[in-house]
């Protein structure tokens with residue numbers, strides 16, 4: 523097969539059974555989203571936001587300036603998609619997020635505007651709307667509240683998992699939540715096909731879903747400052763709160779024992795999957811998502 527454009531390479535990522543000792547002889551199957559061309563699960567969202575926005579008339583090819591708050595991976599996905607339709611792109615990124623991701627966004631043609639780390643994604647979102655008010659013909663997709671976010675995963679990631687498993691039942695679905703789009707959209711697709719799939723959202727310690735105190739964390743890409751609106755459209759059976767230490771321990775183990783170079787949110791997803799396996803009956807099939815790879819966090823000492 524010969525492909526003709528990088529955009530054709532988004533999605534259809536492999537589902538890998540992890541060769542790890544697991545509680546209760548369960549199987550953990552991980553969707554390797556770091557194999558997308560922009561290196562993360564958010565390539566799917568960038569494509570959906572731009573093409574959906576064009577279809578709705580919110581985005582005019584070659585004209586509309588796209589302005590979006592992002593921790594990085596959505597920015598990279600948007601930059602890939604914006605390039606195809608010749609759309610100027612301004613990304614508002616809290617300064618704390620990895621320099622590698624910011625470098626990649628710039629390489630793909632985006633302009634970066636940094637906001638203070640202490641103001642979090644809420645501060646970046648506010649800044650994005652302030653900029654939009656100053657830039658004529660601009661559009662803020664706002665991934666935190668855009669139905670195209672879960673839709674991207676309901677239409678692509680969920681069906682890919684179901685196709686890979688065929689008739690085989692899925693016992694549990696475990697995925698990290700930042701905007702909550704990946705979790706909600708995928709869980710919706712899985713529950714539509716198999717209503718009894720047990721769904722587990724994963725957050726780092728410092729995120730508020732389980733009611734713990736909000737504080738900074740090293741696990742990047744997941745964690746919420748408020749409950750994602752997308753959670754209203756899906757059944758959330760459990761929230762697993764994973765410490766940074768537990769997430770980074772699994773990141774290192776995945777490299778050493780599985781040859782997998784995963785980011786910290788993938789480490790958290792793996793730690794949560796192992797915890798869930800302990801609660802489930804024997805021979806459970808657990809599906810999880812590895813959203814991105816470790817190469818964009820090397821300067822942050824992900825393997826130190």
Ligand code: PMP
Nearest residue numbers: 595700701702703704743787813
């Ligand atoms: N992991 C990483 C590395 C991410 O960049 C993101 C997106 N912020 C997520 C997980 C969570 O995805 P979502 O926003 O769909 O909840």
